[in-house]
Amino acid sequence: MRKIIKNGTIVTASDTYFGDILIDDGIIVMIGVDLDDEGAEIVDASGCYVFPGGIDPHTHLDMPFGGTVTVDDFESGTIAAAFGGTTTVIDFCLTSKGAPLKSAVETWHRKSAGKAVIDYSFHLMVSEVTDEVLAELPQIIEEEGITSFKVFMAYKNVLQADDGTLYKTLLVAKEQGALVMVHAENGDVIDFLVRKALEEGNTDPIYHALTRPAVLEGEATGRAADLTALADSQLYVVHVTCAEAVWKIAEARKKGLRVFGETCPQYLTLDQTDLERPDFEGAKYVWSPPLREKRNQDVLWNALRNGELQTVGSDQCSFNFKGQKDLGLGDFSKIPNGGPMIEDRFTILFSEGVQKGRLSLNKFVDVVSTTNAKLFGLFPQKGTIAIGSDADIVIFDPSVERTLSVDSHHMKVDYSAFEGMKVTGEPVTVLVRGEFVVRDGLFVGRPGYGQYLHRRRFGEA
Amino acid sequence: MRKIIKNGTIVTASDTYFGDILIDDGIIVMIGVDLDDEGAEIVDASGCYVFPGGIDPHTHLDMPFGGTVTVDDFESGTIAAAFGGTTTVIDFCLTSKGAPLKSAVETWHRKSAGKAVIDYSFHLMVSEVTDEVLAELPQIIEEEGITSFKVFMAYKNVLQADDGTLYKTLLVAKEQGALVMVHAENGDVIDFLVRKALEEGNTDPIYHALTRPAVLEGEATGRAADLTALADSQLYVVHVTCAEAVWKIAEARKKGLRVFGETCPQYLTLDQTDLERPDFEGAKYVWSPPLREKRNQDVLWNALRNGELQTVGSDQCSFNFKGQKDLGLGDFSKIPNGGPMIEDRFTILFSEGVQKGRLSLNKFVDVVSTTNAKLFGLFPQKGTIAIGSDADIVIFDPSVERTLSVDSHHMKVDYSAFEGMKVTGEPVTVLVRGEFVVRDGLFVGRPGYGQYLHRRRFGEA
Amino acid sequence: MRKIIKNGTIVTASDTYFGDILIDDGIIVMIGVDLDDEGAEIVDASGCYVFPGGIDPHTHLDMPFGGTVTVDDFESGTIAAAFGGTTTVIDFCLTSKGAPLKSAVETWHRKSAGKAVIDYSFHLMVSEVTDEVLAELPQIIEEEGITSFKVFMAYKNVLQADDGTLYKTLLVAKEQGALVMVHAENGDVIDFLVRKALEEGNTDPIYHALTRPAVLEGEATGRAADLTALADSQLYVVHVTCAEAVWKIAEARKKGLRVFGETCPQYLTLDQTDLERPDFEGAKYVWSPPLREKRNQDVLWNALRNGELQTVGSDQCSFNFKGQKDLGLGDFSKIPNGGPMIEDRFTILFSEGVQKGRLSLNKFVDVVSTTNAKLFGLFPQKGTIAIGSDADIVIFDPSVERTLSVDSHHMKVDYSAFEGMKVTGEPVTVLVRGEFVVRDGLFVGRPGYGQYLHRRRFGEA
Amino acid sequence: MRKIIKNGTIVTASDTYFGDILIDDGIIVMIGVDLDDEGAEIVDASGCYVFPGGIDPHTHLDMPFGGTVTVDDFESGTIAAAFGGTTTVIDFCLTSKGAPLKSAVETWHRKSAGKAVIDYSFHLMVSEVTDEVLAELPQIIEEEGITSFKVFMAYKNVLQADDGTLYKTLLVAKEQGALVMVHAENGDVIDFLVRKALEEGNTDPIYHALTRPAVLEGEATGRAADLTALADSQLYVVHVTCAEAVWKIAEARKKGLRVFGETCPQYLTLDQTDLERPDFEGAKYVWSPPLREKRNQDVLWNALRNGELQTVGSDQCSFNFKGQKDLGLGDFSKIPNGGPMIEDRFTILFSEGVQKGRLSLNKFVDVVSTTNAKLFGLFPQKGTIAIGSDADIVIFDPSVERTLSVDSHHMKVDYSAFEGMKVTGEPVTVLVRGEFVVRDGLFVGRPGYGQYLHRRRFGEA
Ligand SMILES: [Zn+2]
Ligand SMILES: [Zn+2]
Ligand SMILES: [Zn+2]
Ligand SMILES: [Zn+2]
Ligand SMILES: [Zn+2]
Ligand SMILES: [Zn+2]
Ligand SMILES: [Zn+2]
Ligand SMILES: [Zn+2]
Incomplete structure (x- = not known):
């Protein structure tokens, strides 16, 4: 059945205009003034922005971590994503x-099938590059459409790969047309700092930040960029938090390298002092890399604006305060790393970015959707409002003033990192491939509706 | 009358898709698959790209310079522009x-009225900031829609303003919402170097380049950026030619400053050795700043790609080889500065940029059109293909292989800077506000059709 | 008559050792353990450092400025210098x-003859480079031994030279073996800022600082370095005050340029807030460039330590608070620029530098004496304690704790910029060419004893 | 017995003067003009420079490496050092x-006792920082006077320490007053590149250089500097070869960090093309890091001159071409790393540095002797010519023109890296603690004369 989104202000990464959108069979087939179509369902978007659906390039749903597992799985996680204006997660x-x-x-x-209410895809973690892995990778790319590999430079003895593995992954990625993603922190030194802090009886959440200083993120970021230069490959640095790391990415790009950087809403709005909240509440703010000193926020916003950073992911990784975060009572290193963010990414960027004059409307769409699609081989199927693209659409009311809270969010996790924060704007209606998932603030989707997305190789979009 | 551009690949600064465009009353009113409209004229774009018309932010038509005047005026100049895929000049x-x-x-x-075949606007040169000027500027902005001011840091005793004037202009621009443009070269030192070269009997065209070294462009660019920082204003550096200047702009942007840079086709493709062509032919390649050593070209392409530079202008300023450039026989300082470029800007960027893998299609549109419109207050009326925008459209056949030459170009000037150069692609049909100006390679426009454009203030787009 | 300085700790730019120094005929002729010499006068230096006399490369004695003249002339100024451990001024x-x-x-x-109690030389200000000047310069160098030229980039309409003049001076200096000194501030913009402040009724001393922001010093410093690169010449930036300028010098040196920087005690110890002292006392702290925000002090100390800056001058330029500084009551721009510093330069550097662990003893000697002598063609006659050098010697007691004050200083000016400041160490005895000028804290010198010094060309030392 | 070195031009890190030196009991006790001393032996230094003996901070004598052992031991190595003007090795x-x-x-x-003909000391390699090591280190410092620790970032599975170990070593060093030395190359990636080259049949010596690219030295240098910043400790980067590494050191120093860099004669004079010499002769030029592209030489000389680098070591590590280097025939990775350099370090720096105008005489002394002594706790006993210092003295005739060759050198190794190279200057006579070791070009020393030197803690000199 056809639908017409009427009278909204349509916004893409380059354009802002008033118009209607005709959707047929889940695809955008026409855009124009006063579209009329017999039998098409009319969806009123008056007074609203009509954005391409958000693409969250960085989520951890149903993920085991340190003996526990994230609260939100592909069902609750993607429902929350949809409420938040996100129509695809990777x-x-x-x-x-x-x-x-x-x-x-x-x-x-198995984790995702039958559960996701929006579309999704996977990145593949690479922890070693053996002959078996080398043999299997081209097949995975071909058959699964997985064209991005993640390497950890931190989490010593758990996830951390050595520099040789990172370099080999970069070589394979270049050869196969994939994008290498890194968690860039110096794991060896962090491991030592953590042990030392604990030995000295420094067990509170703030020590999570103090044992992962910004200089170690900058260092690892520069190292990964140097190896990328050597391999003439392509690199995507996830969750950039600080000036030290931004500068390394900027320097690499200045040399013409294909190096990209992602930041997250938490680093743009929260800071290290949140880890000092009393009653162990600091544990809610334990991400890796950690929240940084406030002065980094301006650097990150500016980097998004001037193109030093290219995308915003959520790094969604939710653990309950009760029963999970509290595993770290008396030992910050046992606090599960991560927090709920999938639902608020889009709105935070609009409210703190566009509304506060830090990002243009177009740049906002670019960093929460379009470039994410382009870098990860989903464009132009996803990431824009254009003829032929999937009708993944967010009708966003910028006049809504609301307060973020665990009471109103749709994630299952028992707290909100933004509890009490006032924001402007709300994704009131969300469509995925032309079907309503959220309509006028109500969930109308269906677990299992979400499709797995085979992605193109790097640079093919 | 209505028109439908059918079956082309539509390209904007963010999107690339297959579709049709319906134009009504000079405006884009609908974009879609298989558009049909009784009575609309069908324009076939099969096999072609459909681009928004190029916006050339930097031309000198009918301009006096050193006792002579540029060959191409608003008639021949805008006809050539149209043939080259440009639908607006400033x-x-x-x-x-x-x-x-x-x-x-x-x-x-008076120079432009009745002559221009495409739309146009003006920047205003500022050589002094007296009380009279201060009083008049707001009026000019208001009444004429002129929201960009040009200051020269070179051409001592002729156009050159001192740093105080530049700074005052930056203050006014901030207050009034205008953008300050600078020609950034150290005029005092160049003046000395030129005199010295002539005294030493060094009169050939190559000395034009040797007396305007890159370090003096870098210096002036950094100086202008520093004054912009102090004024918290906005700056646009015209015709950036070299690494020294790119780095200063990048550094300013890294700090969050509103500093922008433009380069030109000549700096991306020609180099200093062209000034050494025999038989005084070097005079054809006399621009200021001069063509640089070849290694700068990669820096400029990379800067366009990664966002250190934002736009490409032509700096069109054509003088005949016979009768004008030869004023400088025996004295390079008398060679009129500038060259023909208005016609080839768009195609050179496509052929050397997109075709050679240096720019994506979207980035190409961005630098030759969209960002130019945004920075100079013409967006969204100009600079994109979107509902409600002027139907300024270029149907571009990327399969054409052709050779640039004075014999085939439409400028009146008696030489081409690209004589004999093979390029890929041709703007075969060009519409301005829905009317054909060039159709299937033939001029069908009309002098006087072009309209003067009042522009918005900086940041209002 | 011969003298032996006995039992002191002798310190040079590289060495620190215990020993005796034999002086004959004003020259150091022997250094050793337990020197004995029949008939030589014994000067006990037990418990003291024995330093080479300080060389102050930057003084303004008996100088007219804005309708008045500095309080201290070559007599009082050099007496104060001697008390402060300085044995040569330029x-x-x-x-x-x-x-x-x-x-x-x-x-x-004429100003200096018969007055100076220590040795002295002159730099020559260059405000234009005409044919007459070009003809006269080689003669001045040859006959007067003046091998350093000063160019002002500020003081518009008074002392300011344009960039062409600076560049020509750099060329001449290279050719003739001289060193070009610059006062690096952007005079055009400062001129505007000053007028604007006054128009807006901002007349207090603090506006002296606010109208000469650090970015304008950084800008001019980079500009001078760029012109030096172009001329392949040598540059000495006087009175560097801020990070912005240090970075430009460091960048130039990184490229291998012969660019040097001087800072002054005031910038290392005082800061912009001193200009806000009540009762017009801020006027005492009016230097150009102005005192900066406190955070610059660390940058300057580090720059001295790591070699980004090479020397410390006093920029002595004393005006009485009553009768001179107060010319600027109600108009900060009329406050005579400068302050008393010739007497305290040496001790401040020792007390704030060596005693506080910021400079080694050897680096201290280097920046207050040795490198000054080397850069300005006085080495090895001056600037060290070595066989054959002039016996310009300071016996410095590091155990003295004293308080700087106008009551105890020897300058004629009516205030001290360091009133009440506690310092460690005192130059108790000072010899010039083997003769006592200060002995055990008493002046025993003679006006006219000081000799004019012909200096070598740059690089000849 | 006493000696007088007469009529030489004495040169220290700051001074150059004509004079005589009286030595008593191995100590410099007097310096002066026309010294006379009954009974003292007169050593004529007319026409010669009199330098403090060279201090080589980086040698590998009698060192096992890859199943073989360096040719030169503490006897032949220190004899060669003495002939070369070096009086102390570490x-x-x-x-x-x-x-x-x-x-x-x-x-x-045991390796050194009874063999060394000049004085010597040891650095200690640290490959792990266990509780045992932590317990033992203070004792080693106290009892052995070993105040510098070496950590390898390369040689995977052999010498390489991980970043945690490096960081812990930096912490201990700060606490104990020691200096951490690093071999800075990314061992993980090099390990992979070497294996890959061999698998691809690339076995020639040039692949030694190609598998250890400069970017990996730059990367590791920056990493070590970042960890030093975090630890607020002190770092000495050995054998810096390339711009990439120099820039990282300069950047660290700009921030005020105590980071120092050493280069070696081979990197200042030889280059990567030497590895391509035919008949496997390239193997003679296998050092790690490898010789670089020629353009790095200017960067290194400039860095010594402007203080970005502080010292020059030899990295003496000699293997015979026949019987040792040829272990790598058919597999470059089996070529023992290193070459003979202990004998030529001093002269190369004089001939290529001072004679060619790249270093002043004083800076030459500074980098081959004085700063080495200061950084490693040997000053002022060693590293200068001053009262109270050991009479370690080199009488150097700058008028000698000679040709370096295996035929004339005193190392036992069967080739010279500088075969056929013309140099200016020769250390004709060398004294250690006042005794002749080389006299008029003949060896007159004695194995076992050399003393082991307990060194002071970092910063105590
Ligand atoms: Zn992560
Ligand atoms: Zn993550
Ligand atoms: Zn221009
Ligand atoms: Zn122009
Ligand atoms: Zn000055
Ligand atoms: Zn001055
Ligand atoms: Zn090594
Ligand atoms: Zn070594």
């Missing part, structure tokens, strides 16, 4: 050394 | 110290 | 456009 | 994981 498929990659991918298919 | 209105600004603007209106 | 000989350089030098000889 | 004491540090030091004492 999750991380974790692998184990020695086990076939294929089996890991299958595990993630 | 020319520079020169002023004289002491004379009312208004009279200068009127002079330029 | 003063600035001001010139007037159109007048022969020679006559300016003669004027300065 | 060698590296290698340790094994798990074994007591003390036993390693004892091994090195």
Whole structure:
């Protein structure tokens, strides 16, 4: 059945204009003034922005971590995403050394199938590059459409890969047309600092930040960029938090390297002092890399604006305060890392970015959707409002003033990192491939509606 | 009358898709698949790209310079522009110290009225900031929609303003919402170097380049950026030619400053050795700043790609080789500065940029059109293909292989800077506000069709 | 008559050792353990450092400025210098456009002859580079041994030279083996800022600082370095006050340029808030460039330590608070620029530098004496304690704790910029060419004893 | 017995003067003009420079490497050093994981005792920082006077320490007053590149350079500097070869960090093309890091001149071409790394540095002797010519023109890296603690004369 989104202000990464959108069979087939179509359902967007659906390139749903598992799975996580204006997520498929990659991918298919209410895809973690891995990778790319590999430079003895593995992954990525993603922190030194802090009896959440200083993120970021230069490959640095890391990315780009950087809403709005909240509440603000000193926020906003950073992901990774975060009572290193963010990413960027004059409307769309699609091989199917693209659309009312809270959010996790924060704007209606998932603030989607997305190789979009 | 551009690949600064465009009353009113409209004229764009018309932010038509005047005026110049895929030009209105600004603007209106075949606007040169000028500027902005001011840091004793004047202009621009443009070269030192070269009997065209070294462009660019920082204003550096200047702009942007840079096709493709062509042919390649050593070209392409530079202008300023350039026989300082470029800007960027893998299609549109419109207050009327925008459209056949030459170009000037150069692609059909100006390679426009454009204030787009 | 300085800790720019020094005929002829010499006068230096006499490369004695003249002339100024541990000063000989350089030098000889109690030399100000100046300069260098030229980039309409003049001076300096000194501030913009502040009724001393922001010093410093690169010449930036300027010098040196920087005690210890002292006392702290925000002090100390800056001058330029500084009551721009510093330079550097762990003893000697001698063609006659060098020696007691004050200083000026400041160390005995000028804290010198020093060309030392 | 060195031009890190030196009991006791001393032996230095003996902070004598051992031991090595003007060497004491540090030091004492003809000391390699190591280090510092620790960032699975170990070493060094030395190359990636090259059949010596690219040295240097910043400790980067590494050191120093850099004669004079010499001769030029592209040489000379780098070591590590270097025939990775350099370091720096105008005489002394002594706790006993210092003196005839060759050198190794190179200057006579070791070009020393030097803690000199 056809639909017409009427009278909204349509916004893409380059344009802002008034018009109507005709959707047929889940695809955008016409855009124009006063579209009329017999039998099409009319969706009124008066007074609203009509944005392409957000693309969250960085989520961890149903993910095991340190003996526990994230609260939100592909059902609650994607429902929350939809409420937040996000219509596609790319999750991380974790692998184990020695086990076939294929089996890991299958595990993630099992986690998501029948649950997701929006579309999704996977990145693949690479922890070693053996002959078996080398043999299997081209197949995974071909059959699964997984064209991005994640390497961890931190989490010593758990996820951390050595520089040789990172370099080999960069070489394979270049050869195969994939994008290498890095968690850039110096894991060896952090491991030492954490042990030392604990030995000295420094066990509070703030020590999570103090044992992962910004200089170690800057260092690792520069190292990854140097290896990328050597491999003549392409790199995507996830969750950039600080000036030290931004400068390394900017320097690499200045040399003409294909190096990209993502930041997250938490780093743009929260800061290290949140880790000092009393009653162990600081644990709610434990991400890795950690929240930084407030002065970094301006650097990050400016970097989004001037193109030093290109995207915003959520790094959604939710653990309950009660029962999970509190595993770290008396030992900050046992606090599960991560927090709920999938639902608020889009609105935070609008409210703190566009509304406060830090980002233009177009740049906002670019960083929460379009460039994410382009870098990860989903464009132009996803990431824009254009003829032929999937009708993944967010009708966003910028006049709504609301307060973020665990009471109103749709994630299952028992707290909000933004509890009490006033924001402007709300994604009131959200469509995925032309079907309503959220309509006038109500969930009308269906677990299992979300489709797995095979992605193109890097640079093919 | 209505028109439908059918079956082309539509490209904007963010999107690339297959579709049709319906134009009504000069405006884009609908974009879609298989558009049909009784009575609309069908324009076939099969196999072609459909681009928004190029916006050339930097031309000098009918301009006096050193006792002579540019060959191409608003008629021949805009015809050539149209053939080259450009549908709007912004020319520079020169002023004289002491004379009312208004009279200068009127002079330029007289030069252009009844002649231009495409739309146009003016920047205003500022050579002094007296109380009279301060009083007149707000009026000029309001009445004429001129929201960009040009200051020269070179051409000592002729156009050059001192740093105090530049700074005052930056203050006014901030207050009034205008953008300050600078020609950034150290005029005092160049003046000395030129005199010295002539005294030493070094009179050939190559000395034009040797007496305007890159370090003096870098210096002036950094100086202008520093004054912009102090004024918290906005700056646009015209015709950036070299790494030294790119780095200064990048550094300013890294700090969050509103500093922008433009380069030109000549700096991306020609180099200093062209000034050494025998038989005084080097004179054809005399621009200021001069062509640089070849290694700068990669820096400029990379800067366009990564956002360190934002736009490409032509700096069109054509003088005949015979009768004008030869004024400088025996004295390079008498060679009129500038060259023909208005016609080839768009195609050179496509052929050397997109075709050679240096720019994506979207970035190409961005630098030759969209960002130019945004920075100079013409967006969204101009600079994109979107509902409600003027139907300024270029149907571009990327399969054409052709050779640039004075024999085939439409400028009146008697040489081409690209004589014999093979390029890929041709703007076969060009519409301005829905009317054909060039159709299937033939001029079908009309002098006087072009309209003067009042522009918005900086940041209002 | 011979003297032996006994039992002191002798310190040079590289060495620190215990020993005795034998002086014969004003020259150091022997250094050793337990020197004995029949008939030599024994000067006990037990418990003291024995330093080479300080060389102050930047003084303005008996200098006209804005209708008044500095309080301290070559007599009181050099007496104060001697009390402060300085045995050579290099003063600035001001010139007037159109007048022969020679006559300016003669004027300065008249000011100094018969007055100076320590040795001295002159730099020559260059405000224009005409054919006459070009003809006269080689002669001045040859006959007067003046091998350093000063160019002002500020003081518009008074002392300011344009960039062409600076560049020509750099060329001459390279050719003739001289060092070009610049006062690096953007005079055009400062001129505007000053007028604007006054128009707006901002007349207090603090506006002196606010109208000469650090970015304008950084800008001018970078500009001078760029012109030096172009000329392949040598540059000495006087009175560097801020990070912005230090970075430009460091960048130039990184490229291998012969660019040097001097800072002054005031910038290392005082800051912009001193200009806000009540009762017009801020006027005492009016230097150009102005005192900066406190955070610059660390940058300056670090720059001295790591070699980004090379020397410390006093920029002695004393005006009485009553009768001179107060010319600027109600108009900060009329406050005579400068302050008393010749006497305290050496001790401040020791007390704030060596005693506080910021400079090693050797680096201290280097920046207050040795490198000054080397850069300005006085080495090895001056600037060290070595066989054959002039016996310009300071016996410095590091155990003295004292308080700086106008009550105890020897300058004639009616205030001290360091009133009440506690310092460690005192130059108790000072010899010039083997003769006592200060002995055990008493002046025993003689006006006219000081000799004019012909200096070597740059690089000849 | 006393000696007088007469009529030489004495040069220190700051001074150059004509004079005589009286030595008593191995100590410099007097310096002066026309010294006379009954009974003292007169050593004529007419026409010669009299330098403090060179201090080579980086040698590997009698060192096992890859199943073989360096040709030159503490006897032949120190004889060659003496002929080359070096009077003190600091060698590296290698340790094994798990074994007591003390036993390693004892091994090195056994290697040197009774053999060395000049004075010597040891650095201690640190490959792990266990509780045992932590317990033993203070003792080693106290008892052995070993105040510098070496950490390898390369040689994976052999010497390479991880970043945690480096960081812990930096912490201990700060606490104990020691200096951490790093071999800065990214060992993980090099390991991969070497394996890959061999697998691809690329076995020639040039692949040694191609598998250790400069970017990996730059990366590791920056990483070490970042960890030093975090630890607020002190770092000495050995054998800096390239612009990439120099810039990282300069950047760290600009921030005020105590980071120092050493380069070696081979990197200042030889380049990567030497590895392509035919008949496997390239193997003679296998150092790690490798020789670089020629353009790096200017960067290194400039860095010494402007203080970005502070010292020059030899990295002496000699292997015979026949029987040792040829272990790598058919597999470049088996070529023992290193070459003969102990004998030529001093002269190369004089001939290529001072004679060619790249270094002043004083800076030459500084980088080959004085700063080495200061950084490693030997000053003022060693590293200068001053009262009270050891009479370690080189009488150097700058008029000698000679040709370096295996035929004339005194190392036992069977080739010279500088075969056929013309140099200016020769250390004709060398004294250590006042005794002749080389006299008029003949060896007159005695194995076992050299003394082991306990060194002071960092910063105590
Ligand atoms: Zn992560
Ligand atoms: Zn993550
Ligand atoms: Zn221009
Ligand atoms: Zn122009
Ligand atoms: Zn000054
Ligand atoms: Zn001064
Ligand atoms: Zn090494
Ligand atoms: Zn070594």
